Amino acid sequence: MVHSSAWLYWALLSAVFAALTAIFAKLGVQNIDSDLATLIRTAIVIVVLSAFITYxxxxxxxxxxxxxxxxxxxLSGLATxxxxxxxxxxLKMGAASQVAPVxxxxLVLVAIFAFTFLxxxxxxxxxxxxxxxxxxxxLFAFKR
Structure with missing residues (x-):
């Protein structure tokens, strides 16, 4: 049985992993083209998800x-x-503490799009x- 607040658990985990993504990605793009870094990240996601779904x-x-x-x-894949x-x-050009909040x-756009389209x-x-x-x-985007 899934509790009505089960989504919150997964959403909080998503936030933790998204935060780690920003930190790890910032460290990872330092000496590599950002597009190549994105390709490597995507390949890893494909391998890990394929193994998970199979297992x-x-x-x-x-x-x-x-x-x-x-x-x-x-369309979702293209947007992703x-x-x-x-x-x-x-991340290659800016500080992780500014890029991630922007x-x-x-979140704001999802609320607007969900209102408009859904x-x-x-x-x-x-x-x-x-x-x-x-x-x-x-405040984060324009910090001094």
Missing amino acids: AGKWSNPLKLPLRTWLFLG GASWVCYFRA DKLS GERLSLREWCGILMISGGVL
């Missing part, structure tokens, strides 16, 4: 998936790739939180 017995024939699933997963290329280039502006509704309190995140991003 966990979660493999199924992807050719049997609906076209709509392929379309949106394909573009995000990673931009993120690694930004990257998290995606019909998700946020409360006034939640929109205030989104505004505070925006302000925090600006």
